[in-house]
Amino acid sequence: MKVTIIGGGVIGLCSAYYLQQEGHEITVIDRGDITDGCSFGNMGYISPSHFIPLASPGIISEGFKHMLSSSSPFYIKPRLNWQLMQWGYHFWKNSNTATVKKNAPHLNDLLQLSRHLINNMRDEIGDVFEMEEKGCLMMCKQQKTLDHEFHLADEAEKFGLTVERLQKDAVQQLEPDVELNVAGAVLFKDDCHFNPGKMMGALKKYLETKNVRFQLNTTVTGFEKANNKISAVITDKGKFNTGEIVLSPGSWLPALAKMMGISLLLQPGKGYSHTYAQVEKNIRYPAILVDGRCAVTPWGQSLRIGGTMELSGINQNILISRMKGIYDSATDFYPGLKIDFPPAGKIWSGLRPVTPDGLPYIGKAANIDNVLIAGGHAMLGISMGTGTGKLVSEIIQRKTTTINISAFVPERF
Numbered sequence: 001m002k003v004t005i006i007g008g009g010v011i012g013l014c015s016a017y018y019l020q021q022e023g024h025e026i027t028v029i030d031r032g033d034i035t036d037g038c039s040f041g042n043m044g045y046i047s048p049s050h051f052i053p054l055a056s057p058g059i060i061s062e063g064f065k066h067m068l069s070s071s072s073p074f075y076i077k078p079r080l081n082w083q084l085m086q087w088g089y090h091f092w093k094n095s096n097t098a099t100v101k102k103n104a105p106h107l108n109d110l111l112q113l114s115r116h117l118i119n120n121m122r123d124e125i126g127d128v129f130e131m132e133e134k135g136c137l138m139m140c141k142q143q144k145t146l147d148h149e150f151h152l153a154d155e156a157e158k159f160g161l162t163v164e165r166l167q168k169d170a171v172q173q174l175e176p177d178v179e180l181n182v183a184g185a186v187l188f189k190d191d192c193h194f195n196p197g198k199m200m201g202a203l204k205k206y207l208e209t210k211n212v213r214f215q216l217n218t219t220v221t222g223f224e225k226a227n228n229k230i231s232a233v234i235t236d237k238g239k240f241n242t243g244e245i246v247l248s249p250g251s252w253l254p255a256l257a258k259m260m261g262i263s264l265l266l267q268p269g270k271g272y273s274h275t276y277a278q279v280e281k282n283i284r285y286p287a288i289l290v291d292g293r294c295a296v297t298p299w300g301q302s303l304r305i306g307g308t309m310e311l312s313g314i315n316q317n318i319l320i321s322r323m324k325g326i327y328d329s330a331t332d333f334y335p336g337l338k339i340d341f342p343p344a345g346k347i348w349s350g351l352r353p354v355t356p357d358g359l360p361y362i363g364k365a366a367n368i369d370n371v372l373i374a375g376g377h378a379m380l381g382i383s384m385g386t387g388t389g390k391l392v393s394e395i396i397q398r399k400t401t402t403i404n405i406s407a408f409v410p411e412r413f
Contacts, residue, residue: 003396004029004233004242006220006256007249010039010196010381011374013203014389015246017121020210022397027213027240029233031252034204034216038250038350039381041273043297043306044196045286047383048115048161049136049188051108052152053358054378055094073293073325077312083254084311087265090356090413103359106407108159110360111380113403114387115190121386125206129199130299136191137287139171139182139333145291146184153186162189177281179336185287193286195299196382215240220249222259229370230260244396245371251314251351253361253375262365265413266376268314268351272323273306274342283334292329303339305330306348314351323347354378362391362408372396373410 001024005012008030016026076084094103122131140146153163164187166174171185208214215237224232224239233240249256251268278301286297294307307326310319327341355361355376365371374392377384387403394401 001025001396002027002241002243003246004240004244005246005248006233007247007252007375008032008034008204008214008216009037009248009250010200010385011248011250011377011388012246013039013200013207014385015248015374015392016207016212016389017203018389018393019396020207020212022393024396027215027242028207029215029218029220029235029240031219031249032217034200034214036350038271038352039200040197041306041348041350042196042271042379042382043273043286043295043304044193044199044299045136045295045297045383046115046118046192046194047136047188047380048108048111048159048190049138049156050380050383051104051111051156051159053094053100053103053107054354055091055356055358056100057095057097073308075308075310075312075322077310079313081313083265084267087267087356090265094357099357103357103407104155105159106404107359109403110384110387112160113390114384115192117386117390118192121203125202128202129194129196131192131194133192134285135187135189136193137171137174137285138186138188139180139287139289140184141182141291141333143183149186149290156188163187164189174285175283177336178283178334181333181335187285191286193297199382220256220259225260225368228368230368243370246374246392246396247371248374250375251353253353253373257373260365260368260371262368262371262373262411264361264373264376264410265356267311267354269354269378270308270310270312270349270351271306271379272308272318272326273304273348274323274327274346275302275304275348276339277302279303279337279339281336281338283337287333289329289333292326292333294326294329296330296334305339309352309354316349318344318347318349320344320347352378352381356413359407360384360388361410362388362405363410364395366411
């Protein structure tokens, strides 16, 4: 069967990976050249530890506290926008304990499935993306933050995750080369990390050897519809006939879905990062700096710092103050880390596709028989990529899915 995947990020490529195993004829269409984007500049985590959805209790009050500060971890650009207001209403509606309790098990299932599958993918395409299975630290400066993380560790253990609660001295022992400024941490031992750019490059190269066709630097302009199906994808490079469509274009999902008559709530959440090629005395463990709402990831002598959630629409504008907040947090948590503030031209940014309830969209469109939607993974695209790709393949094959996907129904708002 001809399958057209629109979007060549990690969700699109992982979908192609599992679909080609079933013998389908696959074309991946992407507006760029698959050398940049959210799947490249992120922190490279596979994180079963991230089972709490973004829409959670306290996030609204925290957001209002920070939203007018352009250097804060969370920033909403003030503007009149109907889609943003709709999204915000449903985000508020889902940010409560009962909804989190309902959604967390579904997020956990997908995260743990992906964690299992990434090892298989690595073995298949080659161990070339610097994967390390040492866990991830949730580092806390304040005791009240640490107490909250210890509580989350209790919840994690209920999901079968392995955790270790660490006081300050124990954390410092894990990082003997760099002075720390922390109260303690939780080590989530099931997490792993790798270089996402190398992973994406290796996966694309592997798919090319399996005769997956890549139609790059190509903009989708419309669709041909017949008998309640999409029969062709119209682009600025021509028409592509298709049997099935996987719609996975990241933050451009609502715009492309609208061309099909499908309404999806999603906001692009801009994140920033910078990668230091050589750090003389580097950290050894990836870490979420909980109080600072940012993250750090080492790969040998290189180091990436990143984070923030900026809701300012689809644009590539760089706010230096956003990166300054990340840099200040990193050097505050690691006063022994010798890094300079990056020049403006070396700051990366990408748009994470964020749904109102913190769960991705995975499933068939309600009124178009051959369209499958896979998107809205926010900061967890890498973490949930392999699992999502496996589910996409199972749905198209009309197989029973490995996990329950009822919570991921695309048109749920």
